[in-house]
């Protein structure tokens with residue numbers, strides 16, 4: 246059995262929390278440039294320029310790209326042949342978050358839901374653990390901003406609404422969100438599963454690279470159709486009018502109960518922070 | 525499709541006059557320089573309580589600009605961390621009171637309530653947006669920061685900032701127009 250120390254995981258969570266907040270992925274940056282060329286709104290082009298410049302400054306000067314440095318969402322795919330040593334995995338992840346948010350001068354954004362009192366160290370992290378075959382651990386660190394998360398939505402649609410109903414829900418969600426989730430955004434869609442799994446599918450869909458289509462041609466075609474319709478809404482960068490409302494749409498699907506049709510829409514803002522590592 | 529906007533770029537230095545803001549139209553770019561103040565909901569609540577009691581505010585708001593921001597912590601050698609705008613509607617309940625006192629501009633992100641838009645027309649003021657999520661870029665425009673009130677509120681304390689060429693876009697002008705409505709109208713493609 247392969248042994249992996251939870252201290253290595255703690256350190257990785259720390260480093261990736263800091264790095265994800267400072268270094269926007271090349272996929273998102275390329276999308277800014279690509280969309281800027283197509284953007285007809287002068288205000289929209291100006292905003293996209295600012296986002297390109299913002300990413301450069303954050304990377305070069307080592308400061309967060311956005312002051313909302315997010316709730317720490319951590320995905321772990323744990324190989325079933327791995328033996329974790331040196332302590333408790335959840336504890337190690339939370340320690341890594343605490344270290345990263347302290348050492349990286351990141352804003353601590355968790356609070357008590359009633360009193361709103363800040364917890365002070367950005368814990369607890371939201372941890373999604375999955376057991377997978379093999380002897381590796383794969384970890385994603387995804388700091389998620391509040392503005393875009395608040396505009397996300399889950400609906401248990403009547404199955405009679407069909408695929409058309411699901412598409413309508415996605416478009417309506419983006420239409421209602423307007424400027425609030427800091428467009429241009431990336432839209433994660435989860436269809437199927439059940440009440441708790443559909444949003445998780447939507448969130449996992451956001452781990453994909455911007456511009457990467459679903460391997461299933463049928464789902465890929467739906468992604469493209471939704472992207473076009475969303476960009477026809479006219480919200481544009483920051484909701485100030487333009488053709489760039491979303492940079493991409495990622496869809497994931499799985500079977501559901503014969504009586505149900507869960508559809509979840511998870512909105513990711515342009516501060517599209519996700520980094521991964523394999524042990 | 526409505527006609528496209530032809531934005532004009534202005535460089536303005538605070539304090540702002542009625543003439544400074546009256547010339548601004550939705551979509552115009554405004555680079556702000558000079559002293560501006562920060563404040564979020566908790567600070568706004570306290571400011572309005574002072575007005576209710578007929579007391580003096582910790583700063584004179586006439587001709588001034590308030591930036592809705594809750595920055596990330598400053599790392600060593602920096603005056604401030606990432607400092608992009610926060611959602612403005614949380615200040616809607618308080619903004620008309622400050623506009624009545626002569627506040628000339630608010631900087632934030634997201635839509636304002638009708639009462640705030642009406643108060644902007646009545647008192648000749650504008651709502652500007654700084655780019656949401658461009659916290660690093662905006663941080664570079666902030667040259668000096670000093671807490672002037674409500675230190676106990678932490679990131680929400682009222683700060684006096686010196687800014688240089690801070691990039692903003694006019695969302696609501698003194699004529700009552702709203703870029704969030706007009707912009708989408710121009711670029712929407714109906715099926």
Ligand code: SF4
Nearest residue numbers: 311390392427514657
């Ligand atoms: S929605 Fe995203 S870009 Fe906008 S303020 Fe929140 S984290 Fe930053």
